Amino acid sequence: MSRFSYHHFTVLPGLLLAGFMCLLYSGLSAAGHLDIRIAYFTQLKKPPPPLSNLDPFIANKGIQGARLAIRDNNTTGQFTDQKFHLHEVEAAIDADVTVAFRKLLADGYQLIVVNLDSEKFNQVAGMPEAKQALLFDIATRDDALRQTSCFSNALHLLPSRAMRADALAQYMLKKRWQDWFLVIGPDEKDRLFAAAVKRSAKRFGMKIVAEKTWQHTHDARRTAQSDVPVFTQGVDYDVLVVADEAGLFGEYLSYRTWKPRPVIGTQGLVATSWHRTHEQWGAVQIQNRFKKQAGRWMEEEDYSAYLAVRSIGEAATRSHANDSAAIRKYIFSSAFTLQGYKGRPLTYRPWNGQLRQPVLLAAPRSIVGVAPLEGFLHPRNELDSLGFDQPETTCE
Amino acid sequence: MKMNYCLKCLLTLVLCSAAARAETVFVTLEKDNALAVVDPVTGKLLQTVSIGQRPRGIALSRDNRYLYVATSDDDSIEIIDAETYDRVGRLPSGEDPETFALDPAGKLLFVSNEDDNLMSVVDVDEKKLIKTIPVGVEPEGIAVSPDNKWIVSASETTNMIHWIASESLEITDNTLVDPRPRAAAFTADSKQLWVTSEIAGTLLILDVESRQISKRIFFQVPGLTPDRIQPVGVVIDRERRWGYVALGPANRVAVIDANTLEVEKYLLVGQRVWNLAFSPDQTRLYTTNGVSNDISIIDVKEHKVTKSLKVGRFPWGVVARP
Structure with a gap:
């Protein structure tokens, strides 16, 4: 050849x-x-x-x-x-x-x-x-x-953030966790990851049923145990998607939500290259x-x-x-x-x-999946089912 | 008359079962720390024997009396009596042995030490490590030419075949091959070396005399994207009529016409097929299917999969004993 x-x-x-x-x-x-x-x-x-x-x-x-x-x-x-x-x-x-x-x-x-x-x-x-x-x-x-x-x-x-969000979205689609509650940190990077999550939701036909911004304050009455249940109350959703790239509050969401729901995103189940x-x-x-x-x-x-x-x-x-x-x-x-x-x-x-x-979907002590997940097809390379594909690119 | 008939029946039965046990297949189970013992004629799992940790590569001694099994997490090669399945000794192997090959006389054993970028040479009778040879990054596949002139080692990350002269046990040549070479096999006449590349999805035919690539074979399976085709194990029959390549997560064995070097057909086997072994008479081919936890038995004449058989978790290596 x-x-x-x-x-x-x-x-x-x-x-x-x-x-x-x-x-x-x-x-x-x-x-x-x-x-x-x-x-x-x-x-x-x-x-x-x-x-x-x-x-x-x-x-x-x-x-x-x-x-x-x-x-x-x-x-x-x-x-x-x-x-x-x-x-x-x-x-x-x-x-x-x-x-x-x-x-x-x-x-x-x-x-x-x-x-x-x-x-x-x-x-x-x-x-x-x-x-x-x-x-x-x-x-x-x-x-x-x-x-x-x-x-x-x-x-x-x-x-990229888009690839990570798509990897998580593929998993949520597979698990039929279709209604997402999006929690966003106050940082600019958190906003960017949230934007990628929203793009993925649209791409994979999922619904963002609620979106809230987490505020950091110095109020001594706010503890994870008291705050997270209230914060997540009153919404009907399948999965809590968190955008907290600096890791300032996301770790405190698991096990503390009002309803028993999995946490995914920058904490909980994460999308990572390694x-x-x-x-x-x-x-x-x-x-x-x-x-x-x-x-x-x-x-x-x-x-x-x-x-x-x-x-x-x-x-x-x-x-x-x-x-x-x-x-x-x-x-x-x-x-x-x-x-x-x-x-x-x-x-x-x-x-x-x-x-x-491939993007790894990792829990703290185990690999849960590797995206692209089976069944997510692509005409040329299944890896291009993650992130901005050629038809979507705005680069020249 | 009746008695005679019964006797005949009995005799037939005895003969049949004797014929049936004329061959035993051994399969290493990477995640069970065990060896599966299979009767390939009846297609039955006879026994599961516990051995050391993370057993992978397996070979039979030239006199068929012993099995050598690389127990990677124990950093040794176990010697197992092929009749009683008792462990009768250990060979030093260097760290994390995975695959190995015996020389034609069965005296020297060559082992890849993946973590250390070394190949160890072990004297089987003396049970002694006699030499280590630095090779490329993550050496894996090893083969010895039937004419005993060459030992080749494939480095997965260096993407090279290292040619080690048997006489001097020194590297005398290197051939750059396609990404992540996994396994290598010589043809019986020692004229060709077949090398699989897991990441490029190719089979390379190397001319032994020039040590250069003479042909590159691509695989195409309808309905599968090229990146799912990841060739690993390769065997060629004694007559150099047919070669077989295990295609990993493509779940197929490719049949290659060894004369024309064209792919003849693809046989659907179990999931993530890695290693292959012939029956001693080369009428059957056995495959280890790591993810579906079974082995497939292929009729070599018909090129048909005749049976698949659950053996245990992560079947890795396979060998057939007459």
């Missing part, structure tokens, strides 16, 4: 006596030695106010996944005579990220894993100097970035390798950074290239498939750079 490009490999039997070290210089060396320089760019984050001591604040989400992938790439690289380098840059908390980012570009980095919030991602991706670079966004879930900004130099690794309870499709292997390296469970940003660096590795190995144009071209070609421990080949949507991937 001509759409695949494979290279001829040479045997160098004489070189192999020294064993393992020798492999660095032999094997698939027809194309010569290649260095692939990847940058990881992030900004130091302020720890949020702690709600409980259960889950410690993780300051280095993301980078550990990139480091693991660099190791994997280099294990492969010793057979292909390719060396992958990871250059880590961390901007200060209040720094203007464009300054550090501009320097990174000036230093010649073109393949950049970016761990920034959506506002700052917009700033760096839109810089004229970044036009030729390929940015792997591992931290945003913004639909606007994928539907209106439409940066042609950006790939988005995390599932979860510590996930172990199918070889996931146990990467969970073990990650824990050994990082001393903690893999988070979504780590998984995304892992896939970003592995995407570069896969493209570089197959295309024998290290520049952003060739890597981008290979990633969007039909030959590219990435294995991501979720049972289906992962690819990128050409219309908005979003990584196509």
